[in-house]
Structure formats: structure tokens, C-alpha cells
Amino acid sequence: MTDVRIGVMFPSTFNLNADVANALVLQRRLELSGVETHIVPITGESSVDDAVVDALVIGSPSSSILLSPDLPRDGIASFVSTAFTSEIPILAISNGFHLLGQISNEDGETNAGLNLIPVTTTFGRTQHVTIGAQLETQWGRVVGVENHNARVELSSGDAFGRIVRGVGNAAGGIDGLCWGTLWATHLHGPVLALNPTLADALCARILDRRGLTFSRGDGLDHLDELANRARTHLEKSTAS
């Protein structure tokens, strides 16, 4: 029987705004579609065996954790590099996204970023909060909540989405990055919970890598109906 493992990077600390739950969304959707799925925490104590995953979710830590000299960057970089090489689908949210590239702040370039992706993030004073941020993406309209003080510049790769409402990367009218097997965005929500089409696309990607086809289970219709009601509610929000 197929057994899928969803890795979650530092689930207790990379979870400032509940982005670890994107892994729960994947698990639930796959299980309702007949695929046994396990969530595997990836931490500093993880063994090599734990590193065998079919997907990786990188949530968003607070700034102090992102910039902390105590963050085990070498281990994270090694793991994520292996994931890229193995073409493992990766979903990274906000500071989890920023961590993977270069990071600067008001004082200049820092050593906080892993330099694994063609992205430079600069943190500024202005916090961008948009309840009901909206993007146009290859998966249709994607809705969520953004909350960051970053300006993100891409030196290659494609945008995750084009801004309809919100700030996104605060550069170029786009949000996030699609690069190799990485999908990165600033949207919380969690983004997969609120956007079933996106979630299904990622489920399909995960199974495709294993030579399998994602076939939606009946139980997903109810989840999607709830998600669509929640999305509509957020889309009507004027708060930013």
C-alpha cells in the first residue's frame, strides 16, 4: 500500500501563524483519497531515516528565530538541498521562504539565509498585513493572509502568483517563487486549507513523483465547500 511521508521543518518553532497545518491539510486530503499519509517532524534531532520524505513543508518562524545564530543552518541547508536534488515538492511560507535565500536587513547583508534559492530578502520597518490577500496563479485565484515586513527580489525563477490584492514580495507586483520543486508564498490561512485547487495540485505532484495518480476522494467535497465559504469571507475583507 502506498505510504506517503510529509516532512515538516521544526513544527513547534516554524509555526508562528499555523503554517505547519499545511502538512495536516495534505495528510487529510491524501487520506480521504485513499493514501496512507504520515507527518514527520524534521528537527535538529532528526535521523537520516526521518529525512526520507515525499514532501516538505517549511512554515514561518518569528524574526528572532529566523535571524538567530542558534538556528542549525547547516543541517537545514543540507536537508533542503537533498530535497531539491531528489525533486521532493517543497512548500515554504513567508519567513520559511526567506530563510532559503539571501537575507539583508537595515544594517546590510546577514548570514541568516541559506543561499539555496535565487532570492534576496530585505527586512524593513513597514509591516505588510493584508487580510484577504489575493493572487492570480496557475492554479487560479489563491486567497490568504499576508503579514511580513520583507521586500523580496527574485533573480530567477517564476512568481508563485501575481498580486490582485496585497503586497506580496513588495517588488514587481508578484508574490513568492516557483523554482524547481519549490512553491513559496507569503500567504498564511493556511494557504492549502483555503485553496483546495492548490492543495490538490500539490497532492498530485507528491504522488506523481512516486509514479502514482491523485484521485480525489468523496470526502473532499465537504472540505472544499467549507474552504470556499471561508475564502469568500476573506475576499470580502477590507482589512489591511
Place this chain on the structure above:
Amino acid sequence: MNSLAFFIAKTVGALATFVASRVGNGSVIGGRLALVIFPGFIRHARRWLDFPIVFVMGSNGKTTTAKYLVHLAEESGERVLTNAAGSNMKTGIAALIIGSWRRIVRGHFSLGVFEIDEAYAASLGADVNPEFAIITNVQIDQIYRLFEPERVAAMFRDTIPFVTRHIVVNGNDRLLVDAVTQQRPLAEVSFFGIDSRSSIDPETLGLFAAQRFDQRPESSVSIDSDADGYRVTSARERFPMTVPTAGMHFALNGAAALAMARVALDAGVAFRTHVERLGNATPAFGRGESIFSGSARFELVLFKNRPSLQLNLDAYQEPADSIVLAFDEYSQDPSWLFAVDYSSVPRVDAVSGEKADFLELALAYAGVEVGVSNPDIVSVVSSLDESFRNRPEHSVHRLFLDYDQMMATRSYFGLKMGASA
């Protein structure tokens, strides 16, 4: 000139409050207007607030800690000026001053206990220079407004220099301990927390940065628990402790209040007496208060953010005939609902509030069965009330409510803001 501006601001504020009270709930409009007319209103008023003031601050537990402290103070003979729960921003403090002005100038009050919102703490600290402060904790809360817990810790750190006599701080909270250490306050500092010999894991307290509570010098107040209940220790004396509402987080609120009572109240009252009196306190409204309707008992449990919902869900383990969760529009970013562990909840009979859809979605992904979804909490509660109140057997209905939903529910049962059930 300031005296004239103050007089005008106070007069206009009082008039606005009077008019608003006749047409609806305008509890802070007077304060808002007063501050518009005279931004230095609170600072100017301080000269008449000729009594010690305690700021009660923190991500969670402010209202309960303030209520416990007010109870202990009044039991000790103090006449306390205190703000109603929720009116903890500058406008609320200004409104409190306006509404209590006659009694203030007549010297009625001997102590102030002010619950203070973190975003306004430093500004109010500069205006008031409180003699005392309690800082309960730093947790993940309202990040759409406060952004990150570290920034909240910085807000408290920036308030510390304005406290003149004594600060009581949660010793299990690394961000707060660091803030106090970095700031080197002129005021004395003491700590409360979970006794480090206790088996209770500080990581279960909902703190953003938890640490074990080192046994501080004799000025500390620490608690532990066993099968018989809570115990509180101070100056090597240990007593059984009861608090009005179930849950370790409420016990810690009690510890914070006791720690402040030790230093701010009549030194002639023994610590043991404060501990005994704490057991007679009533819960703050919405914090585990019970409302009886015929044979039905409605437990109102307020939640305001991720840690408070988690701690309250975990604290209420007794079976209930109905479980309701309600989430309102005021909570702008609903993402955090997905970070809560719902495994202690067997089922949810109804989700309600304007953002009921988000609750239902989070519960669905958590595998929790949901009965009905009805955004109108009064409709949900009245339906339960009508169904159960006349039954011969007793029933318990547990309502986990966001703030506006709780106010609407209390209003349905005829309870005004601040009044106890």
C-alpha cells in the same frame, strides 16, 4: 492652559458618555473625545489620582489577574479604581477617569488596578508612572496587529522604566525575564511561576518562550499541583491554594495576584490570609462563569487567541451535553485556528459567530465532528436554552466564545458587561 484644556476635555467626554449611554453602549467614546481634545488628558489627571496604581499587562490573563487582585485589595480594605475588562487602551483609561471623576476628587480611592493593552503600555506608563506592575506572559496573540511575540516583549520592556516601586513578572517566561534583566529597572522585581520542583512542564503553559522557574530569592511566589489541588509557596511557607476557575493558567493568574498583594497591599495582612481570600474570588465574566437557566447550566469560556483556546480546551475535560465554539469578525486573521490541538474535544455540537466557517474548516481537518453551523450565537444559545431548561435532569452546555460572542450570550441571559452571573 493645560487646566483649561483638561476641563474642556473632561466636560465634553462626560457629556458624550452620558449621551452614548442613552442610545447604546458607548463605554469609551467619552475617553476618545477627551484625548482628541487634550492628548495629555491622562497625564494631567494623574495629579488627582493620588493613590498607588498597579498596571496589569500580558498577552493573556490580564482580566483575571486584575480581578483577583482587586478582590484581594478590597478584602484588605482598599477602595479600588479599576477598568472594566476590554477597556484597556488609552481611550478606556481616559473613560474610566471621566466616569469616576467625582469619586476621584473626593479622595474615595486608595488603589488603582488598571488592566493595560500591550500596544499602549509604554505610552500609558509615561503618562501615569505606576507604582506597580504585573506582567503575566508573552504569547502568540493578534499577530495581525502585534506582529510577533518578540515585539510584544519589547512593548513590556519599554514600559518597565516607568514603574516606580515594584514589578511582578512571570519567571517561566524567558522573554519577560530577559526584558527585565536587560532594562535594569529602578523598581524592585519579583517573580511568580511554576515551582521548578514541580512536574508541570512550562512548555504546556502556552508561552512563546518557556523556561523552568529557578527558585528565586524569598520574594518569589511559586505554585505546584498534585491530586489534591494547587499549592502556593512564598518565603518558604507553603499553603493549599484554590482559584475560582479550572486550569493551570488561572492558578498562575492567582499566583501573580498573590505576588502583587504581598508587596502592594497592607503589610499587616499575612500572605496566608491573601491565599485564603483568593479562594473566595469570583471568576471574571466569561472566564468559566456558569449561568443557570432552569435545570440547564451554561459554562461560558472566553478565548481570545491560540494559547487561551488551547489552554481552555485542555482544562475542561468533564463531559458536557453540548459543546459550542464561536468565533467573531473582530478576530481578523483566523489562521491560528489551525494551530490548535482539538484532540481533547469529542465533538462540537455547533459552531457560531461571523467566522464560523473557519472554525468548521479547522475542525474538519482536525477530524472533529461538527453538528450545525449557525453564525447567530443568540439563536444557538436560545435553542439550547429552550430545549434543556425545563427538563427534569440537569444538563451542562459548554460555550467556548470569542469576545463579541460572549457579550451577546451574556446579554441574552440578561447580564450586563462586568456583572457576574
